[in-house]
Amino acid sequence: MKSAAHFVKVLIVFLVLKNNMQTTKISEKNAVYWDELCGSNIAKVLGVTDSSIASLKKFDDWYFDYYPYLFDHIPFAEMPNKKVLDIGLGYGTVAQRLAESGALYTGLDIAQGPVSMVNHRLSQCHLAGNAVQGSILSPPFDPGTFDYVTAIGCLHHTGNLQLAIDQCYRLLKPGGRLIFMVYYAYSYRRLLTSPILTLNYSMKECFGYHGVVGESSKKQSAAYDASAEGDLAPHTDWISARSLKHFCRAFSSVNATTENIAQERPFQKRSREDLLKTKWPSIVGLDIYATATK
Template sequence: MSANAFDARRQLTRQQPICHPRSMSVAALDEKNARFWDELCGSEMAKQLGVTDSSQASLKRFDDWFFGHYPYLPLLIPFHEVGDKDVLEIGLGYGTVAQRLAERSGTYTGLDIALGPVAMANDRLRQIGRDQTAQQGSVLSAPFPDDRFDMIVTIGCLHHTGDLAKGIDECYRMLRPGGRLIVMVYNAYSFRRWHDAPRATAGLWLSERFGHRGAFDTRPKDRGIYDANLAGEVAPHLDVVSVTSLRHMCRRFGSFKAIRQNITTDWPFQRRTRNDLLLTCWPRIGGLDIYMTAVK
């Protein structure tokens, strides 16, 4: 797909606002997210890699980098187990996970708040001979019936919705009994959070000791460290959350497990390489991300 085609789709997104029968504040955030995430997550790296289109050669270059940078993903997302399962992915980004899931699953469905990632996912599906089943929409009012999917995968998405708990509840609703939910969200107690926002992080830690459960909205200047587009604009909303609060949000599920993962060479690891750090215990202690799996 050419850059001009993606630009045309972005214009279409701007001309057709997303409206949901919810509060104006949530609808307004949907609008902002639709515009911000229309630029594919990973565009900065794609630019550095020289990816300028969605040809198979270009996408392979990006995908090789992606799985090289996150070597633990095949261990946390069970691509080898999707088999004949009905799989939903929420938050599509550059479509790397979408393509790998679609190549292995019985049926694949994609959902994203923005049209750009939907277009990319459908282009990938077309290239591998699969039905183009990615569509635009919000997980907070997901357009799918109850008990529809065997597996839901959502990597780096729910913490941007403005209502992480409801996003998890919607996933629970759409899963069949025995279905599996796999989620990646940002860790409220990562080394990065303790360094960049020590007072807020300590305050959240103390409030959880007194029983508070929930996600914590970050400041705009903190969001830019995690998610910014090519123009330097930061994500409209970003929550961080603890394993304790995630477990509480997943209390309706039959089982829950979580692991911390991912790390940078910022404080206190300036003298280490990321590849070396990934082999240590430090990502499991104060990693950037939390990967959770819950079974209905």
């Protein structure tokens, strides 16, 4: 019996160390991959060729027009004098809007490129705040520091979604809120492109599984994130609202809704503007937007 118990302990330690090594490798790859600003492909289409105020405004106007529901989830009007940590900075659109709202702004990103962009935005617009390079899996901040944490479209790339959420919880003050977006496992795109994986995931959840879908094919991942050269994100997770709420079980309350839809199969005959007015995004939308209160 003692030998069996010892074997189990050794196995657990081995699995933990293996998982930590895998997560570290993903973080290293993320630091390189996301150095190219998320949204760079769209910026080229829009004709954004520099980082001047006028050029960035062109990008920001497109961004908020394309994702109008962001204002339903991020309470910018409540941000003045609140300590806000913004994770996953991309082109810095949300970062600048948070700083403009009067938030006591701090940005965090695994890659240097987005950090430099946000600090450039803040400087040229004479806004207070600062962005630093680091990982939410091991954040360089004290517990209970922030009133809000925002993370739009990044936690599912960390390689450890549960740990990322747990760290956000740790950084929040009591009553603080985590506002974040992750990819939805049961979106129309997943149902069409990954029916077997989606069915398997559904069956696992029926038997009590709480977690992410896991790795998918390169083709399936490419439908979500790809660099200008066509390279794919080092890691991507998809999750259901049910499993996401389980991941947020330490919080006192969690609200989750689905958003986003594209003019693609099976909706290619309607404009995205019209599609956003239908109920489809709230049923099989691409993304889950969640607010978790500590």
